[in-house]
Amino acid sequence: MSLVKVRKYKLDVEEIRHEGGPVLARPLRVAVAVAVVDNPYAGRYEADLLPFMAELRQLGAELSSRLIAALGGADQVEAYGKGAVVGEDGELEHGAVWHEAGGWAMREALGQPKAIVPAAKTIGGVGTRLAMPLGHIHAAYVRSHFGTADMTVWDGPRRGEIAFGLAMATGGRVHARLGGLAAADVVGNDGLR
Structure with missing residues (x-):
């Protein structure tokens, strides 16, 4: 019997044309896919969370697929991130299982980019808003x-x-202009430069 029981999915796509400066020739698109699942460990301590983490890989693959389709293909994706909000009867470690499962799934779907997938997690209730960090898929800098x-x-x-x-x-x-390593200048294979 599966440990992953999905109650609902949600997909949001945001299109940003400008932020007070010139209108972009190609709008920035940011997509977020969420699945709300039963917490199989709610209200109790479980020493071994690895079976849940392993099963969540399939959920990560499903969400990755939805995001890639919404953005027009894997070749369109330049940034990624992940997050989890654990309901009040759970613990933060129940959200941490997503680090490997969600990150693995996105890397697999995007052709194995090297940069770390930034993440955020918290304990929260209905409607909790989480700002998931984003980073470039090939180089963290x-x-x-x-x-x-x-x-x-x-x-x-x-x-x-x-x-x-x-x-x-x-x-x-949109309108990034603070210098540093440019996406076009990424040459490394270690996720750094």
Whole structure:
């Protein structure tokens, strides 16, 4: 019997044309996919969370697939991030299972980019808003791609649930102009430069 029981999915796509400066020729698109699932460990301590983490890989693959389709293909994705909001009867470690499961799934779907997938997690109630950090998929030092994607579900997570989210974006911040390593200059294979 599966440990992953999904109550609902949510997909948001934001299109940003400008932030007070010139209108972009190609708008930035930021997509967030969320699944609200039962927390199989709500209200109790479980020493071994690895089976849950392993099963969540399939959920990560599903959310990644939805994001890639919403953004027009894997070749359009330049930034990513992940997050989890654990309902009040859970613990932060129940959200931490998403680090490996969600990150693995996005890397697999995007052709194995090397940069770390930035993450945020918290304990919260229904409607908790989480700002998931974003970073460039190939190099962590591309500061133009440091951003956030908002994750919220109006009716979740409930006390015995977890909201797991993934985010992808087609570029960096609109009107980024603070220098540093440019996305076009990434040459390394270690996720750094």
